[in-house]
Amino acid sequence: MxxxxxxxxxxxxxxxxxxxxxxxxxxxxxxxxxxxxxxxxxxxxxxxxxxxxxxxxxxxxxxxxxxxxxxxxxxxxxxxxxxxxxxxxxxxxxxxxxxxxxxxxxxxxxxxxxxxxxxxxxxxxxxxxxxxxxxxxxxxxxxxxxxxxxxxxxxxxxxxxxxxxxRGLPAREEVLETLENVAIEHEVQWDPTKWKREQVEDKEESTEEDPVPEFPPGALSEALARLDRLDRLERCPREEGDGDALERRLGKLKIASEL
Structure with missing residues (x-):
């Protein structure tokens, strides 16, 4: 038991x-x-x-x-x-x-x-x-x-x-042979040459590299400066009190005007 x-x-x-x-x-x-x-x-x-x-x-x-x-x-x-x-x-x-x-x-x-x-x-x-x-x-x-x-x-x-x-992907030749056998079996009229050409074109399009984006001079430094100002805006003090709150809002407005 x-x-x-x-x-x-x-x-x-x-x-x-x-x-x-x-x-x-x-x-x-x-x-x-x-x-x-x-x-x-x-x-x-x-x-x-x-x-x-x-x-x-x-x-x-x-x-x-x-x-x-x-x-x-x-x-x-x-x-x-x-x-x-x-x-x-x-x-x-x-x-x-x-x-x-x-x-x-x-x-x-x-x-x-x-x-x-x-x-x-x-x-x-x-x-x-x-x-x-x-x-x-x-x-x-x-x-x-x-x-x-x-x-x-x-x-x-x-x-x-x-x-x-x-479990590798089937070769293109194997896929073509399968399509040809199915076409013969079911009497389908098709052009294997056109299919091969379309496969080659799709492969060439997929292998083309995307163009590298070009940025104007000084764009990187300007973007970093904007990020720095945004960071200072988020790190403004958040103490309680009317006077401190007013000073904090004025500081945020000043930094926001620089963006």
Missing amino acids: TSSWVAKVKAFFGMESAPRWNMYQCNVCGKLTMSRIDLQVAKKTVAMKGARGEIATLMREGKWDLASAKAEGLLREQKLLAVYARVKFFCELFLSRLQVLEANEQIPDDMLTCLASLVVAASGLAIPELNKISLMIAHRYGEDWAKGCRQNFFDCVDSVVQDYAT
């Missing part, structure tokens, strides 16, 4: 310790992770089909900026699907080698990429069971090793997972 009460208190205040390595929990979490991935892939596949139709509509209407933005979002979703496929493959490999990992305290060479990629993917995918697997792996092989994997210090993380973890 006491241990249960302590566990509830720790959970309430977020003081729960990281899960320890447990082969059976790894097996359950791995299967649940793959099930969640299958559901997410099915949902996103339908959503991406609708997004391609929206891009085609925007292209027909000549709204190239919106179409390009939608294409960038579509590319990110495609990369996410590729990551899901890799994570599912690594989960299957992880489950098939659980007994080997249980028997060896050191990471087998053929499992280094698998474990490192699962640790990195857990930080970018909102899958609770995958995160738990990552914590158990970190507990077994060390937090320093897991931190090094997240920074790709050992250069062993799968390239697809690492590319998604960096």
